Amino acid sequence: MIKEALINTPMMLALTIGAYVLGVFVRKRSGLGWLHPLLICLPVIISTLIIFNIPVETYNEGNRIIYFLLGPCVVSLGLKMYDSRKMIRENLLPISAAVVTGSIVGVFGVWALGRLFGLPGDMVTAMEPKSVTVPIAMDIVESLGGNTALIATSVVLTGFTGAFLGPIILDLVKIKNPISRGVGFGCAAHGVGTAKALEEGALEGAVSGLCIALMGVLTAVIVPLFNL
Amino acid sequence: MAAHAERPDLDPRPLHLVQILTHVRKKLYICSVKIIKGIGILVLFLAIGEAVSYFIGHFLPGSVIGMLLIFAALMMKVVKPEDIRTVADFLTGNMTILFVPAFAGIIDQWGFIRLHFWGWIAIIVITTALVMLSSGAAAELAASIKNRKTKE
Numbered sequence: 001m002i003k004e005a006l007i008n009t010p011m012m013l014a015l016t017i018g019a020y021v022l023g024v025f026v027r028k029r030s031g032l033g034w035l036h037p038l039l040i041c042l043p044v045i046i047s048t049l050i051i052f053n054i055p056v057e058t059y060n061e062g063n064r065i066i067y068f069l070l071g072p073c074v075v076s077l078g079l080k081m082y083d084s085r086k087m088i089r090e091n092l093l094p095i096s097a098a099v100v101t102g103s104i105v106g107v108f109g110v111w112a113l114g115r116l117f118g119l120p121g122d123m124v125t126a127m128e129p130k131s132v133t134v135p136i137a138m139d140i141v142e143s144l145g146g147n148t149a150l151i152a153t154s155v156v157l158t159g160f161t162g163a164f165l166g167p168i169i170l171d172l173v174k175i176k177n178p179i180s181r182g183v184g185f186g187c188a189a190h191g192v193g194t195a196k197a198l199e200e201g202a203l204e205g206a207v208s209g210l211c212i213a214l215m216g217v218l219t220a221v222i223v224p225l226f227n228l
Numbered sequence: 229m230a231a232h233a234e235r236p237d238l239d240p241r242p243l244h245l246v247q248i249l250t251h252v253r254k255k256l257y258i259c260s261v262k263i264i265k266g267i268g269i270l271v272l273f274l275a276i277g278e279a280v281s282y283f284i285g286h287f288l289p290g291s292v293i294g295m296l297l298i299f300a301a302l303m304m305k306v307v308k309p310e311d312i313r314t315v316a317d318f319l320t321g322n323m324t325i326l327f328v329p330a331f332a333g334i335i336d337q338w339g340f341i342r343l344h345f346w347g348w349i350a351i352i353v354i355t356t357a358l359v360m361l362s363s364g365a366a367a368e369l370a371a372s373i374k375n376r377k378t379k380e
Contacts, residue, residue, distance in 0.1 A: 016325070016328050016329055017325065019328070020324070020325045020328055037324060038324060038328070041328055042328070042331050045328065045331070045332060046331070046332065046334070046335060049332060049335060050335065056332050056333060056335055056336055059329070059332050060329065060332065060333075063329035063332075066325070066326055066328070066329050067329060067330075069319065069326050070326050070327065071274045071290070071291045071294070072267070072270040072271060072274055072315075072319055073319040073320060073323055073326055074289075074291035074292060074294070074295050075270045075273050075274050075277070075291060075294040075295050075298055076270060076295075076312070076315070076316035076317075076319045076320050077295050077320065078273075078294070078295040078296065078297075078298035078299040078302065079298070079302065079309060079312055079313065079316040079320075080316075080320060081295075081299045082299055082302040082303065082309060083309075085303070091371075093370045093371070093373070093374050094366075094367040094368075094370040094371045094374070095367065096370075097366040097367060097369070097370035098363040098364070098366045098367035098370070099363070100366075101362045101363050101365075101366040102359045102362060102363030102366070105355075105358050105359050105362045105363070106355060106358075106359045109351075109354070109355040109358050109359070110351055110355050113350070113351045113354060113355065114351060117344075117347035117350065117351065118347070119344050119347050119348070119351070120344070123344060123348075127348075127351065127352075130352065130355070131355070131356070131359050133323075134323075134326075134330070135291065135323070135326065135327065136289065136291065136292060138327070138330060139289030139290075139291050139292065140289055142289070143281075143286045143289055147333075147337060148330055148333065149330060149331065149332075149333025149334045149336070149337050150334075150337055150341065152327055152330035152331055152333075152334075153331060153334055153341075154348070154352055156327075156331075157349075157352050158352050158355075158356050161352060161353050161356045161357075162356045162359075162360060165353075165356065165357055165360070166360055169357055169360055169361060169364075170360070170364055173361060173364070173365065175364045175365070175368055177367070177368060177371060179367060179371065180365075180367040180368040181364065183363055183364060183367040184360045184361075184363055184364030184367070185360070187359055187360070187363035188356050188357075188359040188360035188363065189356065189360070191323060191324070211363075213295065216292060216295075217292055217295070217296065220288050220289060220292045221288065224287050
């Protein structure tokens with residue numbers, strides 16, 4: 001009785017927001033910078049759904065408003081591009097060279113390694129835009145008719161990998177220029193990488209944030225061309 | 229005394245409660261109009277983006293087209309940045325929670341992913357490192373070419 005009453009669509013939205021706020025709260029209280037809110041939020045939601053045997057459809061039904069906001073969120077990135085227009089003009093060559101290289105290497109790398117490891121074709125297709133920010137990557141995969149849950153997870157894992165390995169790799173190949181470092185974080189690890197780039201400096205963070213939008217546009221062009 | 233008439237916050241005389249409430253309501257009204265306007269503009273550009281996307285056979289997602297269009301509109305001063313900043317900063321600042329629901333789908337997909345788990349992880353780690361190396365190196369190379377040209 002109580003269970004049926006509690007499993008309703010607004011409750012599912014409350015679960016999402018509650019778990020996220022809990023994640024933010026735990027990170028703030030523990031003072032651990034690496035403890036991303038998602039690392040707490042996702043296990044809480046997934047275990048709640050499994051323990052109470054709630055179908056994913058019910059959960060999605062309640063969170064439809066959040067799905068809808070992904071579209072306006074991508075459009076909002078246009079303002080971020082506008083805000084960094086001065087930086088685009090000053091560093092046009094390095095930034096465009098990096099974004100073109102990064103998006104081609106990203107898409108082609110996933111395809112080639114997927115072939116090498118013998119992964120099924122639809123799984124590889126759903127991973128191709130994985131260096132791009134989640135809302136854009138999900139839209140790209142959705143228009144190809146792929147698996148959006150797989151791309152969302154792949155993108156976030158990519159972000160964590162990039163933020164963790166980024167400083168090590170960039171130090172190893174002795175890339176010291178703040179613009180090149182920012183570009184590396186933004187192209188490889190989108191928002192999670194940008195948070196890491198911001199720790200290194202404001203310029204790194206700004207370049208990285210700009211690369212999120214540019215990588216999104218270019219990958220959105222390359223992935224459908226690649227799958228023709 | 230004249231300055232105090234223009235700046236009620238500097239006026240030493242006690243404010244009437246009605247005055248305070250009117251002031252607060254005015255501020256809230258301006259704020260809420262800004263939010264509605266911002267949402268309206270963003271949704272309008274998303275809608276135009278979706279329409280363009282339909283005509284080009286969904287080659288590019290509507291949201292990406294909308295982003296490019298609003299960037300163009302901002303550059304051509306058709307849209308004022310202040311009109312969308314409140315909403316746009318809210319959306320991009322809280323982006324993480326927006327893709328949380330997408331993960332729930334992983335419950336249904338887990339059986340499929342588990343079969344190829346290590347390949348999946350290996351691809352993610354290797355390509356992330358490759359993208360970071362290649363884009364960082366490309367930026368470094370382009371910057372050094374540019375510097376050489378300016379020196380000559």
